[in-house]
Amino acid sequence: MLEPRTTPLYAYDAPDGAETSAPVKEAGDGEMIPSMRLTDRDRRILEAVHAYDGILADTQIKALFFTGDSQMQLRTRLLCQHGYLKRPTRKQRAALTRGVYWLGERGAAYVAGLSGQPLAEFAWRKEPRWGQLEHDLTLNDVRIAFVxxxxxxxxxAIDEWIPSTEFWAHPDRVTYTLANGRSASRFVRPDAYMVISQGEYSGKFLLEVDLSTEDQPRIARDKLLPLVAYLRSEAYKKRFGYTSGRILFVTTGDRRLSNLKRNAEVATGPDARLFYFTTLSQLTAQTVLQTPIWLRGGQEEAVGLFRTAELEKV
Structure with a gap:
């Protein structure tokens, strides 16, 4: 499991045998780029970018590996200059609220090599999904809070995290009943699945990050009902080995949260208790597990995901 760094590994503090890049020319202006050694922290950054569905924001790299801006900026700049990472063009950056990085070819080759795969057979994100970049970065924010x-x-401890790319590559199909009594079928692709253990207990969660891009009737039909059906399905049991779980929705604000919660209660009836809703502003590393920031379907009082003494079972 990826863990945040609290002690910096300084820029050129590399072990013997670390990969070294000789000085090269900066494309376009002929400026020489300084040589670099690939440090342990650099390697962890490359692994993290791949693990976090192929992209990380500059703020996220800082949260996971650095204590300040200057060292983070130096290392990411060098990693980009030497082809380990890529970042948007100046024109693209002008439209973004924060910096974003993904693997360059050398970075992908390094990560592929960890499992003995040749680069030609390695699946990696060669560019962000620009149309849903804010969603993907927000999902990373949520994941980092849990980490x-x-x-x-x-x-x-986080025992397992399955990202959305796995569900898009290998989705499960469920059948469920609509409000009008008609049967419907669709593939289920949550934003993530995770298992968090507290002592001998473990909680299983399907995660959805909602940025208010779907209207309420559609989200009931396309998200709420299929997710409940998935938790009850043989496909879920076969894939994860469990018959229990909870559904987490992290959304943009109190009004959207209230609408989602009410919609879940109307659409799913007693199964609304499977849903837990909170907002991005309330969710932090300090609050996400045990602080009562989550509104459970069918209840008015906020709760934590885990009891202070033992796991809240479902």
Whole structure:
């Protein structure tokens, strides 16, 4: 499991035998780029970019590996200059609210080599999905909050995290009943699936990040009902080995949260208790696990995902 760095590994503090890049010319202006050694932290950054569905924002790289901006900026700039990472063009950056990085060919070759794969057979994101970049970065923010929360509390651990790319590559199909009584069928592709353990207990969660891009009737038909059907399905049991789980929705604000919660209660009836809703502003590493920031379907009082003493079972 990826863990945040609290002690910096300084820029050129590389072990013997670390890969070294000789000075090369900057494309376009002939400026010489300084040589670099690939450090342990550099390698962890490359692995993290791939693990986080192929992209990380500059703020996220800082949160995971650095304590300040200058060192983070130096290393990411060098990694880009030497082909390990890529970043948007100046024109693309003008339209973004934060910097974003993905693997360059040398970075992909390094990550592929960890599992003995040739680059030609390695599946990696060669460019962000620009149309849903904000969603993908927000999903990473949520994931990092869970990672940091577990890293900061020895009682917790993330045992498994399956990203959305796995569900898009290998989706499960479910059949469910619509409000009008008609049967419907569709593939289920949650944003993530995770297992978090607290001592001998473990919680299983399907995660959805909602940025208010779907209207309420559509989200009931396309998300809420299929997710409940998935938790009850043989496909879920076969894939994960469990018959239990909860569905987490992280959304943009209180009004959207209230609408989602009410829609889940109307659309799914007693199964609304499977849903837990919170907002991005409330979700931090300090609050995500045990602080009562989650509104559960069918209840008015906010709860934590885990009890302070033991896992809340479903």
């Amino acid at each position: 940091q929360a577990c890293h900061g509390n020895p009682d917790f």
